[in-house]
Amino acid sequence: MNGGIPGFRNAPASRAVVVAAALFSVTFGFRGRLRDLGLVYEKLQIWRLIISLFAFSSTPELIFGAALLYYFRVFERQIGSNKYAVFIIFSTVVSVLLQILALGYLKDPSLDMLTSGPYGLIFASYVPFFFDIPISMKFRIFGLSVSDKSFVYLAGLQLLFSSGRHSIIPGLSGILAGLLYRMNTFGIRRLKGTHSATQDLTESSIATLVSMGFDRTSAMRALALTNYDVNLASNILLEAQALQS
The missing domain is CATH 1.10.8 (Helicase, Ruva Protein; domain 3)
Structure with missing residues (x-):
């Protein structure tokens, strides 16, 4: 996957999210304590909710998630850090609300804990990725025609199905949040940073x-x-x- 110029130049918000995800995952996830940090809405605690929005529950999820967050920094460079911060907040909050609605609708005791991590932001980013990022390279593998975008989709599928239904619900909620942002729900896209x-x-x-x-x-x-x-x-x-x- 290639997201343009290497590093986080002109992408401070993306850097902050990746660093937070890595720190929270290592601190709370890889010590076997992350199971208590899922979105357990019956016993909602603010600090648990905040940590669960950043901390991945396993090393593979952190690797794929951090790689995707790093790639999607291209959107911050495209729209600017101020507007991208609005996108981060909107996609995260709306994704959490959609997850709450999904759990309330399904009423499945086995889904009391959803997988943690910035799934809302990651999968919301697939909406502008699908619509706005052009294919820059096509090639064939074992007779199949693929593009440079295919690897980004494959990484997303790996993350989406990493924990079965526990990760599918946050992933789909993120996609819906991204669509709502693109549809300019509540006029959210009119929020702009200062001219420079x-x-x-x-x-x-x-x-x-x-x-x-x-x-x-x-x-x-x-x-x-x-x-x-x-x-x-x-x-x-x-x-x-x-x-x-």
């Missing part, structure tokens, strides 16, 4: 690519993938055109 010189630079980069014959939407996607490097973005767009021709 970076935004002017972004518009200049977009204008440069548009002048080269690329459409604005594709130019924005390519710039987000390359941390707004015009040269790298133009290479991605040219490669995409070559694959489609």
